[in-house]
Amino acid sequence: MEAIMNVNFFVQLFLSTIRMATPILLVAMAELYSERAGLVNIGLDGIMSMGALIGFLFGYMTGNPVLGILAGALAGIAVNMIYAFCTITLCAEQIVYGMAINIFAPALASFIYRAYFSDTSTVVQGISMKPVAIPLLSQIPIIGPLFFNHPVLVYLAYLLVPVTAVFLNKTKAGLNFKAVGEYPKAAETLGVNVIRQKYLASTICGALAGIGGAYLTICYTSTYSEGIVAGRGFIALSAVIFGRWMPGGVMLACLLFGFCDAIQIRLQLLSPGTPYQLLQMIPYLCTLVVLVIFGIKKSGPKANGKPYFREER
Amino acid sequence: MEEILRMSNISKQFGEVFANKNVNLDIRKGEVHTLLGENGAGKSTLMNILIGLYQPSGGEIYLRGKKVSIDSPRTAVKLGIGMVHQHFMLVEAMTVFDNIILGVTHDKSFFINRDKLKKEILELSEKYGLDIELDKEITEISVGAQQRVEILKALYRGAELLVLDEPTAALTDIEVQGLFQIIHKLKEENKSVIFISHKMREVLEVSDRVTILRAGEAVCTLNRDETTGTELANLMIGREMTPSIYEKKDGAEESVLELKDVDYHKNNKHNGLNHVSLCVKKGEIVGIAGVDGNGQSQLAQVATGVLAPEDGSVILKSKKVTKFSPKAFIDAKVANIPEDRNKMGLVGNMSVEENLVLKATEDDRFSKGKGFFLKKKAIHEYALKLQKKNDIRCSSVMQEARNLSGGNQQKIILARELDENPDLMVAVHPTRGLDIGATGYVHDCMIEARDAGCGILLISADFDEILKLSDRIIVMFEGQVMGEYSGKNPPIEEISLAMAGKE
Numbered sequence: 001m002e003a004i005m006n007v008n009f010f011v012q013l014f015l016s017t018i019r020m021a022t023p024i025l026l027v028a029m030a031e032l033y034s035e036r037a038g039l040v041n042i043g044l045d046g047i048m049s050m051g052a053l054i055g056f057l058f059g060y061m062t063g064n065p066v067l068g069i070l071a072g073a074l075a076g077i078a079v080n081m082i083y084a085f086c087t088i089t090l091c092a093e094q095i096v097y098g099m100a101i102n103i104f105a106p107a108l109a110s111f112i113y114r115a116y117f118s119d120t121s122t123v124v125q126g127i128s129m130k131p132v133a134i135p136l137l138s139q140i141p142i143i144g145p146l147f148f149n150h151p152v153l154v155y156l157a158y159l160l161v162p163v164t165a166v167f168l169n170k171t172k173a174g175l176n177f178k179a180v181g182e183y184p185k186a187a188e189t190l191g192v193n194v195i196r197q198k199y200l201a202s203t204i205c206g207a208l209a210g211i212g213g214a215y216l217t218i219c220y221t222s223t224y225s226e227g228i229v230a231g232r233g234f235i236a237l238s239a240v241i242f243g244r245w246m247p248g249g250v251m252l253a254c255l256l257f258g259f260c261d262a263i264q265i266r267l268q269l270l271s272p273g274t275p276y277q278l279l280q281m282i283p284y285l286c287t288l289v290v291l292v293i294f295g296i297k298k299s300g301p302k303a304n305g306k307p308y309f310r311e312e313r
Numbered sequence: 314m315e316e317i318l319r320m321s322n323i324s325k326q327f328g329e330v331f332a333n334k335n336v337n338l339d340i341r342k343g344e345v346h347t348l349l350g351e352n353g354a355g356k357s358t359l360m361n362i363l364i365g366l367y368q369p370s371g372g373e374i375y376l377r378g379k380k381v382s383i384d385s386p387r388t389a390v391k392l393g394i395g396m397v398h399q400h401f402m403l404v405e406a407m408t409v410f411d412n413i414i415l416g417v418t419h420d421k422s423f424f425i426n427r428d429k430l431k432k433e434i435l436e437l438s439e440k441y442g443l444d445i446e447l448d449k450e451i452t453e454i455s456v457g458a459q460q461r462v463e464i465l466k467a468l469y470r471g472a473e474l475l476v477l478d479e480p481t482a483a484l485t486d487i488e489v490q491g492l493f494q495i496i497h498k499l500k501e502e503n504k505s506v507i508f509i510s511h512k513m514r515e516v517l518e519v520s521d522r523v524t525i526l527r528a529g530e531a532v533c534t535l536n537r538d539e540t541t542g543t544e545l546a547n548l549m550i551g552r553e554m555t556p557s558i559y560e561k562k563d564g565a566e567e568s569v570l571e572l573k574d575v576d577y578h579k580n581n582k583h584n585g586l587n588h589v590s591l592c593v594k595k596g597e598i599v600g601i602a603g604v605d606g607n608g609q610s611q612l613a614q615v616a617t618g619v620l621a622p623e624d625g626s627v628i629l630k631s632k633k634v635t636k637f638s639p640k641a642f643i644d645a646k647v648a649n650i651p652e653d654r655n656k657m658g659l660v661g662n663m664s665v666e667e668n669l670v671l672k673a674t675e676d677d678r679f680s681k682g683k684g685f686f687l688k689k690k691a692i693h694e695y696a697l698k699l700q701k702k703n704d705i706r707c708s709s710v711m712q713e714a715r716n717l718s719g720g721n722q723q724k725i726i727l728a729r730e731l732d733e734n735p736d737l738m739v740a741v742h743p744t745r746g747l748d749i750g751a752t753g754y755v756h757d758c759m760i761e762a763r764d765a766g767c768g769i770l771l772i773s774a775d776f777d778e779i780l781k782l783s784d785r786i787i788v789m790f791e792g793q794v795m796g797e798y799s800g801k802n803p804p805i806e807e808i809s810l811a812m813a814g815k816e
Contacts, residue, residue, distance in 0.1 A: 170424055172414070179404050179415050186402035189364065190416025190466070191387035302406065311367050 007142070013262055015146055021258025022157045023048075023215045027236035028243070028250045029160050030208035035240060036168065037201030038181040040094050040305040043083055043101030044233025047206055048213035051076040053109035055214025056224040057116065059127035068127060069153060069214045076210015077203055079105050084202035088195060091307035102233075110226050128222035129153060151219045153211070160208075164247040177201070181301030184308040194308055209233070231284065238287045242294050245301065253290070260286045314341040316378070317474055317505050318363075318394075323372035325358050327716075330708045332358040335372070336531045338524055340474065343503040345496060347516045349549055350526035351748035353706070353718030356509045357399065359526070360476045364396045365389040390417050395467025396476040399509075401459050403451045410434070410447040413466050438465055441498050457488035464495060475499060476507045481515055482746070493519055511549070511748045513542045525549055546749065559760050561784050561801045564594025568631075569737045569768035570616060575625035577611050579792060586611050586622070587792040593737065593768040598759065600783025600800070603812050605774040608792035610652060613741045613772050617649045618642035630736060643672055648735035648767075650726055650743045654719070658726045661715030665707050666696030668714045669729050703728040704754075720751030727758050738762060741772045756782060776812075780805070788812055 027044050034041045054075035059068025083101050086092040117124050129151040138148035168174040179187040180197045188194045212232070217224050235257050242256075243249030260283040267279045318340040325333040333355045340346050348356045361367040363374070365383040374381055376392055383389050389396075403412050414420065414430055431447055438445055443461045451459060460480060467475050477496075481489045496519055499506055510516050516523060517537065525532040525548045532548050570593040578585035583606045593599045601609055614620040615627065621637035628634065629645050642649075651657035659668050670676075670692050675684040679692050696710040705724045707717055714722060723743070730738065740759065744752040759782060763769055773779050779786060786803055788795040788811040795811040798804060 172420070172423065172425055175407075175411055175415055175425065179407070182404040182406050183402065185366075186404055186412075187416060189366065189386045189396065189398070189402050190470075191385075191390040192416045193385070193387060302404075 009266075011142055011146060013259075013266060016262035016265065017255060017259040018146070018150070018154065019220065019258075020261040021254045022154050023212045023220065024232055024236050024239060024257055025251060025254040026157050026160075026212035026215060027209050027233055028239040028254050029157075029164060029247070030205040030212065031236055031240045032164065032243075032245065032247065032250055033201050033208070034205035035245060035304055036178055036181045036301055037198050038184060038301055038303045038306065038308065039084075039087060039198060039201060039205070040098070041080070041083060041202075041205055042095060042098035042234070042237060043080070043105070044209050044212075044236055045229050045231060046101035046103070046105030046233070047076045047079050047209040048216070048229045048233050049106040049109045050079045051210030051213025052217045052228055053113055053213075053224055055210070056126045056217035057112070059214075059218050060124065063127055065127050065129040065218050068218050069129075069211055072210045072214025072218075073207040074210070076208070076213065077206035080202050080206025080209070084199055084206075087307065088198045088202070091309050094305055094307070106226075106229070113224055113226075123223050123225075126217060126222045126224065129219045153215055153219055157215075158251070161247045161251045168247070178301070181303055184303055185310075188310060194310075198308070212236075235283065235287050238291050241300070242290045244294075244299065256290075257283055257286060314343060316340070317342045317376065319375040320359070320363065321373045321375065323359060323362060323374070324370045325355075325362060325367060326370045328708050328712075331529050333362070333369070334529045336526070336529070338531060338534075340505050340507060341522075342505055343500055344521040345500060345506045345508055345519055347508045347510060347520040347523045348526060349511060349516055349523050349545060351511060351549060351720070351750050353720060354526040354549075355529040356526055357478055358529075360396060360478060360507065360509065363389070363476065364394055387417055390470050393471055393473040394476070395470060395472030395474070397460065397463040397467065397478060397480060399478040399480075399482065401463055403459055403462060405451045408448055408450050409445055409454065409462050412451060412462060413447075413469055415466075416470075418470055434465065434469060437468055441465075441468065441495060441502075443495065455488075456483045457485070457491065460484070460488075460492065461495070472504070474505045474507070476509070478509045479511075480508070481510065481512060489515070513546060516545065517542055549749070559756070559782060562597060562763070564597030564768065564784065565766075567595045568592045569595055569629070570770065571628040572615070573626045573628070575615060575622040575627065577615060577620060577622050579623070582791040583607065584611060585792040586615065588625070589789075589792070589794055590625075591787055591794060591797075593770050595736070595768050596763055596766045597784040598763050598769040598771050598782050598800075600779035600786045601770065601772040601789055602776060602779045602783075602786055602808060603774075603789040607789050609741070609772045609774075609789060611792075612789070613649075613652065613739050613770075616737075616739045616770055617647060617651075646733060646736040648730035648733070648738040650723075650730060650738070650740040652741035652745075652772075654722050654726055655715070659714045659722055662713055664711045665700070665705065665714055665717070665725060666692055666710040668725050669696045669699055669710075672729060673733070699728040699732065720747050720754075723747060723751060723755060727755060731758060731762055734765065735762070735767055738767055738769045739772070740769060742774060743771070744773075744775070744778060752778075776809075 027048060031041060031044060051072035055068045055072030058071035059065050079101060083097050086097045087094045131149050131151050134148040138144040168178060176187060176192045177197055179192060180194050184194045213229065216228050239250055239253035239257060242253040264279045264282040268276045316339055320336065320338040323333055323336045324331065336359055350356050358367065362369045363383065365386045365388050374383060381392060410431065413434055414425065420430060434447065443465050445458060445461050445465060446454065480492055484492060496506055508519060520537045522534055522536055523540065523545060524534040525545065527549060572589055572591050575586050575589045579587040586608050589612065601612065603609055611620060615622050618637050618639045618641055626633055655661060670679050674680055674687065680687050693710065700710055703724045705728065706721050714725060743755050747755065759769055771779065771782055780803060783800040785800050786798045786808060788808055790812065798808055
């Protein structure tokens with residue numbers, strides 16, 4: 001128990017929280033953009049797994065983690081365009097196509113992995129993104145290593161939160177964007193191109209979710225394995241609800257889930273007697289509890305989940 | 314006067330049905346031009362084409378003499394066409410200010426410059442006498458204020474031509490006067506207004522010219538000064554209006570519904586019943602007069618078994634009701650025309666034929682094994698029969714009910730409720746939002762049902778309707794019965810006073 005009292009233990013715990021929360025945050029922001037434009041996308045897990053695989057592959061082939069991340073983003077966009085075309089242009093049911101992506105994309109990712117590395121018995125070691133210490137700031141005790149010694153992607157993920165908040169609340173474009181999720185017909189009559197805004201949302205969503213997936217294989221581990229996403233897309237989905245569709249709230253929700261993940265790993269190390277499966281449940285249990293409490297009052301964008309057809313009477 | 318807009322030979326088809334057929338319309342600068350027509354005559358469709366929400370199946374649009382193609386609302390906004398929709402296009406979760414600056418405006422800056430924009434908007438609102446509070450959320454302001462926001466939205470985008478789709482439908486009388494003042498202001502500023510309505514008094518008060526639409530076609534355009542309300546009404550309906558005064562009757566001795574000292578949330582003045590006693594006899598129409606929200610809604614729900622009273626008794630056909638459930642009341646042959654046809658009377662996403670048998674699915678005529686297997690063919694034939702009998706206008710009985718106009722939706726409900734020869738019918742605002750033709754039809758149906766021996770409890774906020782139909786009139790105020798009057802030569806002044814709560 002001495003270890004718990006150690007300052008270093010807490011630094012490590014919070015450091016781990018930030019790292020664990022990063023992929024969830026990226027994907028939750030993806031979902032936030034999507035839902036603010038009225039598209040409930042439950043296919044995040046699927047998009048993430050494609051991002052994870054393609055990101056890993058490109059990183060492995062080029063030896064450049066940045067190219068890997070970019071490839072992951074493009075893969076995410078490509079997968080999400082299937083969803084976008086069906087739900088926006090064909091006005092299909094969003095939940096059904098989100099589910100379809102979840103079934104199709106991870107399977108395709110594993111297929112590509114096996115086809116590329118025909119020998120699957122050994123774990124292929126890919127590239128990994130090195131932390132970048134910010135000069136001076138990273139020298140501050142405790143705070144330095146905690147906040148200022150991360151891979152670039154982590155900084156970008158957290159930077160996305162204020163950027164999104166400003167976009168949604170302070171800019172004209174953000175106002176139009178929000179209106180599409182609230183009352184698309186009103187937006188349309190005021191000259192907003194609803195369909196274009198929705199495709200824009202889907203592009204952002206695909207890119208961010210793809211990057212979230214690539215983070216797992218480039219920053220978190222440097223290997224790809226089946227099931228690496230492990231339901232993080234769904235956790236991100238609940239983070240958006242928990243965070244009340246606000247960037248700041250979503251970030252806090254992600255940090256909570258990241259914290260659960262971090263503490264679960266530490267508990268595994270501290271109590272070897274407990275079956276690790278039980279402890280692994282913590283983040284998911286936490287998601288469940290949060291959804292039960294905060295999912296009751298639905299207060300998201302009004303037109304969320306509804307297809308938009310201009311000539312509907 | 315100079316012409317600003319000409320729509321020439323516009324057609325629009327939805328499936329097989331023509332919503333507009335070769336419609337011609339020309340609008341001059343600085344005039345108020347009314348589009349007059351019944352529900353479903355194609356007024357809204359024509360305007361939705363004008364603002365680019367619908368694409369016409371045929372025809373051309375000329376603006377200031379130049380041919381234009383309005384392929385999206387964005388184009389319409391840029392061309393200076395604005396519309397205030399019947400159902401307001403306001404984002405409820407946003408403030409008035411946000412709603413006004415939303416979308417395409419002359420302001421291209423990336424960040425929202427609140428102070429500058431607010432000043433612009435306030436100047437504009439003062440110029441037209443549009444009194445609004447910019448920082449309130451839409452849900453916090455009245456319907457009249459929401460409409461002013463809509464008008465301001467259009468003006469802020471530089472609209473020269475403003476379409477007002479049934480703008481008075483949701484307004485109080487005072488708000489209507491305010492709106493007319495705004496319309497006069499717009500005229501003074503040389504803007505053109507297309508005013509859509511089917512209320513004759515308003516049309517005559519506000520218009521310069523009137524174009525009449527009937528069944529998707531433009532019948533003719535008349536100058537306001539050269540026509541009369543009767544002429545317009547006849548043109549709109551397409552037949553001579555005969556002022557039909559129904560014969561008033563005394564009901565039989567036997568009563569079909571009796572309420573004795575019924576209480577429901579009796580301390581609640583607006584949504585409760587306080588010691589209500591009344592009876593409806595076989596073969597009579599009892600009209601409940603009163604300002605909306607004085608317990609009428611609760612009365613209707615008690616009389617149809619939706620709500621159970623807290624005290625007192627309800628007697629249906631001399632049997633005291635012990636179990637309050639809609640099903641029990643339906644089985645006792647109680648028909649119901651609910652106050653909101655879309656929410657309570659129909660399932661919008663289901664077809665006309667499905668809606669027609671909604672109450673009788675367990676009937677042997679329509680299913681085997683008490684609703685287990687539906688007899689689709691029998692249902693279809695039955696629906697065709699009712700469609701014909703009640704003149705329900707739809708492209709097919711398989712069409713979704715929500716795509717029908719209000720009048721046709723009400724006909725579906727009437728057909729369903731009256732086909733079983735009910736003993737009691739509870740009708741709440743049966744003609745709300747309907748045009749003259751559909752209203753007449755609903756009234757005829759009710760009188761016919763009465764003459765066949767049905768007792769009718771008519772609840773309506775439309776006093777004229779109560780006077781026209783009721784054999785007996787009961788006035789309700791704050792959940793209480795204020796008095797009962799004969800329907801033959803009713804003392805109108807006395808009743809009006811009772812409606813206002815004076816003994």
